[in-house]
Amino acid sequence: MSETPFRPSAEIYDLVYSHLDYSRSAEIVEAIIRERNPLARSLLDMGCGTGLHLEQWRERFAEVEGADVDSAMLDVAARRLPAVPLHLADYTDFDLNRTYDAITCMFSAIGYAYTRELLDAALANMASHLEVGGVLAVEPWLQPHMIRPPSLRTHVAEGEGIVVLRSSRHRYDGDESGGVSDLEMTYLVTTVDGSECFTEQHTMGVFTAEQYFESAERAGLEAEFLDREGVSGIGRGVVVGVKR
Numbered sequence: 001m002s003e004t005p006f007r008p009s010a011e012i013y014d015l016v017y018s019h020l021d022y023s024r025s026a027e028i029v030e031a032i033i034r035e036r037n038p039l040a041r042s043l044l045d046m047g048c049g050t051g052l053h054l055e056q057w058r059e060r061f062a063e064v065e066g067a068d069v070d071s072a073m074l075d076v077a078a079r080r081l082p083a084v085p086l087h088l089a090d091y092t093d094f095d096l097n098r099t100y101d102a103i104t105c106m107f108s109a110i111g112y113a114y115t116r117e118l119l120d121a122a123l124a125n126m127a128s129h130l131e132v133g134g135v136l137a138v139e140p141w142l143q144p145h146m147i148r149p150p151s152l153r154t155h156v157a158e159g160e161g162i163v164v165l166r167s168s169r170h171r172y173d174g175d176e177s178g179g180v181s182d183l184e185m186t187y188l189v190t191t192v193d194g195s196e197c198f199t200e201q202h203t204m205g206v207f208t209a210e211q212y213f214e215s216a217e218r219a220g221l222e223a224e225f226l227d228r229e230g231v232s233g234i235g236r237g238v239v240v241g242v243k244r
């Protein structure tokens with residue numbers, strides 16, 4: 001996997017998702033980690049994107065690092081967090097040559113592992129970077145029962161000197177036991193200099209809570225699927241695993 005679906009929109013990502021409460025989601029996940037590993041001091045955020053969660057966690061953990069497959073997202077993260085180590089890495093195939101007390105994968109970044117084999121590879125690789133007793137916290141993509149029509153949506157975000165309109169089309173190829181969702185997002189970005197329009201395709205795996213649980217167990221983790229509000233207030237739950 002080496003697709004970088006956010007390349008065109010990386011620079012406007014923070015504006016588009018400015019309605020999400022990263023501070024709250026960082027708090028929720030820190031509590032999940034500390035309940036299981038109170039002394040956790042090192043954290044890797046895999047699929048860190050523009051570093052919005054790392055910005056919160058660098059105040060709460062002694063050592064934080066980020067990794068993402070998309071260099072355009074990492075460029076934004078590096079401007080936000082100049083002192084934080086950031087790695088260009090694909091979660092299905094990476095080796096950072098060290099271990100962490102906690103690894104996170106937030107806001108459905110795991111969804112880009114769109115087959116069960118890729119999901120297994122991603123969770124196994126993350127697990128192999130955990131200390132014994134270390135905690136993995138993954139915010140999943142939608143489960144099959146959460147996918148409902150209407151599949152057409154719009155979103156508007158306004159910033160200082162910029163307006164972004166996004167229309168999206170979501171198609172699901174699967175059933176109640178899982179499948180693949182194709183999210184096509186078309187952006188119209190307007191500034192005082194003019195307008196530009198582009199479309200992104202996001203192919204994402206739709207798995208059940210049980211499939212996430214099984215994959216985390218296969219990765220050698222004591223797994224749980226926490227069906228709580230989850231991170232970012234978006235209600236997708238949290239897959240948690242503690243390294244045996």
Ligand SMILES: C[S@@+](CC[C@H](N)C(=O)[O-])C[C@H]1O[C@@H](n2cnc3c(N)ncnc32)[C@H](O)[C@@H]1O
Nearest residue numbers: 047048049068069070073090091106107109112
């Ligand atoms: C919806 S964004 C979430 C970013 C960040 N975690 C957040 O909460 O804002 C999904 C991120 O997953 C990253 N991603 C997608 N596939 C990946 C892969 N195979 N390995 C690592 N990161 C990946 C994307 O580049 C993107 O930054």
